[in-house]
Amino acid sequence: MRKKEPVTLTDVAAAASVSQSTVSRVLSRYPRVNGNTRKRVLDTIAKLGYDTSAIQRKQAARNSKATLNIEFLLCPRAEQKDMLSLSYFSTVFDSARNYFGRTDNVNLNLCTWDKTRVERPWARLAAADGALVIGTPDRDLLRNLADHHIRCVLIACGSEEFPLDVVGTDNISAGAAAARYLLDNGFTRIGFVDFPDSEEWRLRKLGALAETAERCGAEHFQCRVSASTAPAPLAATFREWMAEGNFPEALILPYSKAMLSLELVLHENGLSCPADVSVISFDDGVNDSFHTEPARFELFPDRIGAKAAQRLLQLIHGSDETPHRIDVPFDFIPGKSVRTRK
Template identity: 30%
Template sequence: MRPASIKDVASHAGVAVGTVSNVLNYPDRVADKTRSRVLDSIAELGFVRNDVARQLRAGQSRTIGLIVLDIGNPFFSSLARAAEDAAADSGNAVVLGNSGHDATRELHYIDLFEEQRVQGVLISPVADITERLRALTQRGTKVILVDSPAGGDTFSSVSVDDVSGGYLATKHLLGLGRRRIAFVAGPQRFHQVRDRLAGATRAVEEVAGATLEVLQADDLTVLAGRGIGDGLVGRDRGSLPDGLFCANDLLALGVMQSLTMLRTLRIPEDVALVGYDDIDFAASAVVPLTSIRQPTALIGRTAVELLTEQLSDPAARPRSVVFKPELVVRASTNG
């Protein structure tokens, strides 16, 4: 059996095809009795309108493409949920693409969303793809950078001041009297990691006798953090850092798992630990984690608002919104 068509509905209800179209798109134009008869036919036949065809005819979509770095990271899943809620408020829907830190996969999603004629693309880029995104905008698809500063006036963007966040985290450790600071870095191709390290470096340079060591993790995951923690456990006590700042909470939780499971180093007595993002798991960790909070929901909602601005006024200049992070102190530094 084929799906019911708009012609089938019109025939079943005894009205013109244009009347069915009006019921679907402009119901106030149709008399109550006729509208009820058409709606009954739609329900009886199980008619579902072809929204893709409608969008192609109108040249207008009700979908927004969102490409994130890692949907497995609660930071991005919370951001996506907030963007979805904001889009729903205006009758739109968010279609999610997870690049998984893979540049090729990221480009695939950009191509796919352009083919689907989405209203716009919200993206946390893996790398510098300015030229590809500029070409996208020139062909009519709006682009909003998410968790990434624009670095120019080509695109609107929403981000957090990660240099300030790195400074806050490290300044907190230094204020506790910790002087051998280590930064647990994920891949430094990500500007977020580089910016947080820059902030940490600035804070250490302000305190005489303080040192900063970079511990390089190969990913931004709990497992990568556990690898760093295992390496710390095997060190001589004299070479251990007394303060650890991790590029995100997942790394910090992995370090914490390693240290607490092996029971060789105490948090925060031996090593004070700070994460970044303040995901939900941070507060419920075995040692509640001090973290730098990003306004995740606000980032997601603001990205959709910036897109709405661009769509309502195509001549509007791109706008960059930068939020300030917040230090949330818990037992991992305040035992």
């Protein structure tokens, strides 16, 4: 007599009309499964006599692992009073937390770097199994992380001076690509808005934009530095620039919401985008508040957060301790903020 083949997870999924991953989630007691779906899967398991012991052993082994304590270190600029109220940072945090939740037992703790109270956050970092660092860390923090061999991943920040892992986007190369896009569309007076930054990053940005200055003439390529990323200082920067009488015909903005300040100043002067000024930006959340959909290099903070969490676990588990720079690619969205000149 032929021996009966054991019931597989694939058999259960087919009989319950769900995916194999849904069956796995039910067996792992994953909370976000529809109640009716959960009941149908469990009834099918009982009806077919599926042996769940292997999955239960795997779950028990996972639960027996030591809990990892990981610090999510926020390094805000002066104007960023609540970093997690900004969509980019909150999305990075949520995606990192979700990744940890799928792969390891992790306590993810929020911590803010405050220069005036270095002892407290530093003690937490030194005691943690690892750290994710986001925002604008200063050189002293980066040096301490490197010197004390803290397992950490910097998210969209860092310095080539220190051998630390970085996950982010190559916004310097993307900025150069934005400039080329404007040049190729016939613009010759191009401007770039920046924020206070380290000398190293400033030189890298200007180096990447050197081609722009060369192709349109140095006198036609301008850069202005806003006092901060807040709307009021940005608007003040645009007003001062406009008052000088040499406002560029095309702008590269560091993030899309900066366009709201630009649109305000253009309206004050009877101008509009893209009829009078064309814009390319970096996306940190585009919504209906824009009068004109910005052309932009779209960021993927969810991918950045997950990739940073994955890389940190590799460091903690010792699978690859060589510092890496991992860039998550941009997508260019043409939008409607660049006027075709050719």
